[in-house]
Every structure is written in structure tokens, then in C-alpha cells.
Amino acid sequence: MVPVKRKPIFRVETMARILIRSLAVLAILAGCARSGPLPDENKTVHYYQFSLPRDREAFDRLRTWFHEEHPEVNLQIHTLPTSSDDQHQFYLTHLGSRSLSRIDVFALDVIWLAEFARAGFLMPLDDLFPEREWEEFFPAPVQAATYDRHRYAAPLFVDAGVLYSRKDLLLKHGFAHPPKTWEELVKASRVILEREEDPSLNGFVWQGKQYEGLVCNLIEFLPSRNPFLTVAESPRLEVDRVRRALGFMRDLVVRFGVSPPSVFSMSEEESRQVFQNGRAVFMRNWPYAWRLAQQEGSPVKDRVWLSPLPAFAGDASGGKGALGGFLLGIHPESPAREEARAWVRFLASPRAQRVLWQDLGLTPARRTVFPDLPSRGIPLDVLRQVMESAVPRPASPLYIPISQSVQAYGSGALAGVYPIDRAIRHIESDMGRIMRVMH
């Protein structure tokens, strides 16, 4: 094609000039944002945490209080996306090349603790509180903060799996209280499903998508409080327990027909939508769903019971929720160590814990604040009972890679891609490789 003189659409040169100019302006702007009087970096605490809706107001208040106590400390709060995986990747990158990072205090998911402690991202905080004060926290988060006999973090808030039941449906069909055993739950679901004859109603929804939540659910279906992974010299999979839990989870869908096959793609929100729209009798979820189910306009408002998760009949240790929540760690190379410790102590203090609960709905990790806690409409006694009996996930530095494998093959076994025994063999062979690589 011989180039024909076409009418120019816009003059390229003009465009280029505009672009160059705007770039220059941007560069200058970026420069300005960085300059200004620099506060004393040794008195500055850079705090990183997940973001939450409306966290700004709560943290503004906390910051003001903290400043009253420690006027010399300059506090910088940075927020990260709420997804735990995104944060994990962020911290790996930023803390991985250490001398470069300036993260003094950070909120870490309970499952990262052992990994970060082994990596040297955390300094021991045994003496942050006197022993008596450590006991004011729920045991599970303190246990989760412990690695190799040292406490590497302070609890920020706790979470654990709970059971939501449809009060109205249960009462209507003669069940006076939420089920205490899984067997009762299955029976109640079947009875109600049968009598209601509503094709859009499901029995029990939980989280079976291939993600970390699947492992939390798995823990809650274990036959006892014993872990599915023994963390000794080298982690070992407790094959029998895993087989039983996976078997029961699959049975819920396939044999008992109380859970829809779509639980295999549900994370928290998908199951909550189903439950909140009145399409499920029972739901396993975290306490966050309570406020949403009870809000004005919710189809199930005032028709829900909150209770601890059931146990298997004959399991004396009772039901248990998998522990979630976040801890507060301090980077060992922080130049503002004392200031950082002060901030961590402050966030774990009863006063701050109360604000986090009141403004953001984060369950206090310090159980001593419970007696005079405003209830926010949630049955606090149930909440406290659930947190008392929560079980942490296995505290292995290799937890995340192992969990990856459990998620993948566990999900395969649930969806019926292969038998459970084969899934377990796959997990074990993955673990073998992980341990060889990480040695």
C-alpha cells in the first residue's frame, strides 16, 4: 500500500508533547508528595494491616489515644487488601529482602506465624506482657502465636467457625435447640427438607471451595480435637482422621443429601448468600455473618440461632471451631523497637480491643473484656464459648505449602474426582517433596 496522505486524526506531535508535559508534571507531583519535613525515623512506627470498611474512623480514634500516651511516637498506618493471600504475597516480597523494607509492626494471619518466625521476620515477644496478662487472652490465639517455645506475636482479634441455624424452621418441626452433634444436624436437615418440600431449600451449607477455608472446615469435621497434621520434627499427616473428616464431608452431599453439590465452590460469602436468602437450614460460617443476617431487610432477620459447631456423637471434647483472626508481630530489625512494642501493647489493650469490636466487629482476643462488652446484638456468651474452645491450625513453618496440597486434593476427593485414599496418597507425596525441598 502506497501511503496515502490521510487527514490526520490528531497530530501525533501534539499528543506526544502533551504526554511529555503531563509526565513531567506527574514526576514533580510525585516528588512533592515525598518531600516535606521528615519526622524522626527512629521514632516512627510503620504499621501494616488489612483494610476493613470504615476502619478509618476507628483507627483515627485509636491513633489519637495512642498519641496521648506516647506523644513522641509518629505512627504511620498502611492498609493492605483484605484477602489473606494478597497480604501474604505482599509480606513475602517486602520482608524477603530485609534490609530494604521498613515494616515495623504488622498484622499477620494466625496461619503465617510459624513460617514468619522461622524466616526471621518476627522478634520474640515473650516479655511483652507479664505471664498473668498473657492468660487474659483466649488460649487458642496465644497458642497460635507460639513457635518453638517462644511467643512471637500478640493477639489482635480472634475468629472461629460457628453454626447458624434457622430458628423458625427448627421450632416448626419440633427441634427445640440447635443440634449438638453432626448426627443430629443431619437428621434435623433431612426431616425439615422432607417436610418443607421446598425445592430451593438446602439443608446445610459450608465452605468446600479449593481455598484455605476448606482446611478450616476440614478441621471442624475431625473426629476429635487432635490435629490432622502432627507437627513434630517433620510434619506427619494423620491419615485416619483426615479420611474420616473428608468422608463425612462427602457424605453430607452424596449420601445424606443435606448439602447441595455447590458447597464445593462456596467460600464464606456464597454460603452466606444462600443462608441469608432463606435457602438453607444450617450454615457453618464465621461470626461476621451474624450482623448481616440480622440487619434491617434481611429475609432471615430474627429467625437465626447462633451456636457452637456440633461434635460427633461420643466425642467428649465437644464441638470446635477452627481458629481464625490476626496477630501482631514486630520485625526484628525495626529501629523503633520500643515504640513498636508500645503500639502492639496498645492495640492488645482492653480499651483498643473494645473499639475494634464496637466499630469494626472484630472479636476481642482478650477474654477479660467480655463481661462489660456491648453486645452489638450478638449473643456474647455463645461467642465467648466458641472462642474458648477454638482450635488453631497446625503451627508448622510448612503449613502454607502443605495446606495448598490439602486444599487441592481434598477438593478433588470431595468432588469425587478420585477416591479419598488416592487424595491422601497425593497429599503425602506432596508433603514428602515439600520436606525435601525445605530442608
Add this chain to the structure above:
Amino acid sequence: MKRALNIFFLLAMGIWSLGPFVWQWLTSVKDPAAVSRIPPLLPDMPIWTNYASVLQNREFMRVIGNSLAVSLGALGVALIVGSLGAFGISRFLNRRKHLALLTLLVVFMIPPVSVVTPFYSLLVRLRLMDTLAGLILIDSVFCVPLVVWVMVQVFDEIPDSLYRAARVDGCPAWTIFRRIYLPLGQSGLISAGLLCLMFCWNEFLFALTFTSTYAARTIPVGITLFSGQFEFPWGEISAATSLVTFPLLLIVVFAQRYLVRGLAGSGLKG
């Protein structure tokens, strides 16, 4: 018959393109407590609280600005560097042209995950962490090869005789580039620019890793910040995306004639 077919096509296209978008918009004006409930398909009364809370969110406005700045900035860098490079490759590298182009293509193919860590160290050393300039730099690394790749095709089509005639007249290469090649290649620039814009607009991993405040966060990251720990506030997110999409929509509708005309004249059609 022809008319019916026409209407059918329009309808199909409308439902295909607009359906999900309309659904998202409907979600944004539904009562948050019943947002996931169907039926009803339509809310009784549109509720605008989601929009109010997004519009009051000054940070989100900043995020939109950042996204525009990063996209346009990287676009600018990529167009300048890329068109210069394409001219150089097209005119000066005879035998090594294939090699150069393939190398650039490989750069474009690198999965971002694999270079996050080295790029992080680089940005820290350049003191560009958490800045728009840093994101522009990294994004343009992936955009430049794209521009070069498209523009080499365009420049290759411009007859050599033109170049040589100008050379004989004593024109320096720079002038030839500016006076002949750029004007002739502007349609190519438009199409290459379009691809770059889309890349930067969607880019998530770098924007996540290389920012820690609102100083440089872009839309894909900004949207994730609306979430609660488990809760995914559909209403607000739908409102936010609708707000982000409407202006773009206007731009696209207004600019598409230029886009299409530009593309039609570009090397992309061969």
C-alpha cells in the same frame, strides 16, 4: 426478513454486552440486606446509599486518578520509546531484526509473578516504591514491546524509497522519523496504545505489591479494599465499578470512531 435478522442481532448483542453490566448496576441500587435475593429481579426503589458512600470516599477518587495517571503515563512512555525503537529496528537492524523482535516478544510473555521480586528490589533502590512513577516504569516494561511489535509492522510497510529519497536530500534520520514515519504511523500508534491502556488498566499484581498507601494504588487494587474480612460488599463494589465504567464508556463511545479509523489504517490489518 432482513429487518428481523437485524433486530435479532442487535438484541443478541445488547443482551450479551449490556446484560451483565445492567445486572451489576441493578445490584448497586438494591437494598444491601437483600442484594443477593432473586426474585425480585428489579429493586422496588433504587437506593443510592452505595453511590453516596463511594463518592464520599475521597481515597477512591484518588485511586481513579492514579489509575488514569499510571495508564496514561505508561502509555506515553511506551509510545515514545516504542515508536523510536520500532523505527530503529525497522530501518537499521537488517539481519538482526528478527532476533530483536523475538527478544522483545519474550519480554512481553514473561509472567508477571516471576519478576515481582526482582522488580521490587529495583524499585526500592530507585526509591520509587509506592509512587506513580514506579508503577509507570514497571508497566511500560510490558507495554514497550507491544508498541514496538505493532509499529515495526507499520514502519516496514512504508516504502524504502521514501526513506532513501529523504536521506539523499540530506535529511537526518530524526527528521525523517518525525516528519514522515510518525504521521504515517499514527493509526498504528493508536492501536498499540489501546492495547497498552488495557494492560495497565487491568494490571493487579504489580499494583498490589509496589504500593502500600493510596499515593499510587490503582483501581483493581482499590476495589479489593472495599471488602470486609469475609464480606464482599456487592452493592458498594457495583457502585464503584459503575462509577468507574460510566466515564470510560462515554470516552469509548466518543473515541471509538477514531479508534476504529486508526485501527483500520494500521499495520494490524496487514
Add this chain to the structure above:
Amino acid sequence: MISAKLKERLIFIGPLIVLPGLIVAWPVLEVLWLSFRNRVQIFHIDRWVGAANYLYLFGEDLRFASAVSNTLYFTFVSVGLEFLLGLGFALYLRFSPEREWVKGMMLIPWVIPSVVSARLWQWMLHAEAGIVNYLLQSVGLTDAPIPWLSSPDLALHAAIFADVWKTTPLMVLLLYAGLLGIPENLLRAARVDRTPPFRMLFCILIPQLRPAIATAVVLRLLDAFRVFDVIYVMTGGGPANSTETLSLYAYRTYFQSLQFGYGSSVVVVQVMILAGLTAVAYRLLQGKNPAAAGDGPGEFHPRRTEVKE
């Protein structure tokens, strides 16, 4: 004299050497080098393992094998569907009365950030609460809700569908532009001859469009092969890794399994497959080498001569 010539060239090539060149050179070499090492950065494990990573990758790693096949399947099906749909839309736009707003409307899915469009589809395909199943059920096409995302057979297709929705507009744009470039007299001649529509499509339009098709398909191929957002958001790779793609596997190997060395070898293989695919696609579609992309077939192109100075 020579230095002046060099200087002149440096103006053009120089920026290229700095911008992608220098910035990328080191990371790329590092990825290559790391792929022969076992590096677990955060635990300070870093040792040479030779070809062990690759041996495991090709020998024992079933997850890698399934990631490759998922990625290839995703790429071929989604690019194929996008092409067909895109061609349909483009033909419609070209041969129907011109309506600006139709074109604008068609471009909408393309401007929604992909993270959001993935969420949107996840939401609409929700088995119990999603609108897709609701509509299907109320029309009577299905009795029970279809588990779009939780069935290992359907999940990948759901992700493909979402991807097709999001990126077809680009395909339309590129093909439509190509159609506009077909000389009017060629079409007029065909009309005068009363060429039947199908003949017209296959014997005139498609051959003329070949270069545009080649570029559009290759661009989409490059992108689809790296798919991450859609899958990450919609299914997280599940159920049972049935939707895990190479990019997701690499991401997980890097940042969740913490293995930077092994992750690098995954990436190296991924880039090599992609490069091979691109070359093949180009050869098939264009009958030329990618680097020689500029000159398509036919009389509409100048004969190109090498520059001699």
C-alpha cells in the same frame, strides 16, 4: 563518521536498550538461573540442583501436567470462541447500517477491570443465588440448579465463558478494523457477480482479513495463555485443580509453596511453550515468521527492499 552514524542509531535504539532492556535483562537471567536452583528465599535455602527441577516437572509433577493441559484448553477454546463471535459481530458491524452507539455498547465489557468482571461472573453463575440459574430455571431449561463453578467438568468452561465475554470486544475491534481495510471495489465486484454470502465470506473476506486475523489471534493467544485474574477470582483453581492454569500454579509455587527455584522452572517452561505456540500460530495464519509480520499476502503491499546505506 562512524560515531555519527552510531549516534544517530542510538537515538532510536538507545531508549529501548534502557527501558525494557536493562530493566528486564537481570530479572530474566535471574529466572533462568533460579530454575536450576532450589531456592526457598524466606528460609534462606539456596542451592544448585542442576536439572532436578526440570526432571521433577516433566517426570513426576502431575499438577504441572494438568496445569499445562488446562492452560492449553483454556487458550484454544477461549480464543477460538472469541474469534468466531468476534468475526460475527465484526461482520454485522461492517455490513449493517452504521450505528455509532452499537459499537460503543459492544465495547462495554472490555472497559470493566478484569478483576471486577471475574467477580461479576462468579456472582451471576452462583448455583443457588445466581441470576443465570434463576433465568434457566424460570424458562424451564433446567430443574435443578447447575453447579457451574463446583463441578470439575463445568468450572473451566465457566471461566472460559467469563473470559470470552470480557475480551471479545477487542477481537471485534481488530477484525472490524481489518474489514474496513478491504477495498470497496473488491466488494462491489463481488456484489455485481452476485457471489453467494458464504462464498463471499470464505473466498473473499477471510483471505483478505488474514493478516488482521493473525495479529488479533496472536495477541489474544499471548494474553489467554497467561490467564490469571479470572481463574484466581472465580474458582481459585478448583475444584481439584481442574481449573488451575500455569500462571496460577506459578503464583502458588512462588508465594504459597515459597519455592522460588521451582517456580522459575515452571515459568521458563511456560514462556517456551508460549513462544512455540506463537510461532506456530503465526506461521499457520500468516504463512510467515512473526518478525516478518508486516508484509501480508497480495498486491496491496509494497515490495520491500533492504535498507542499504
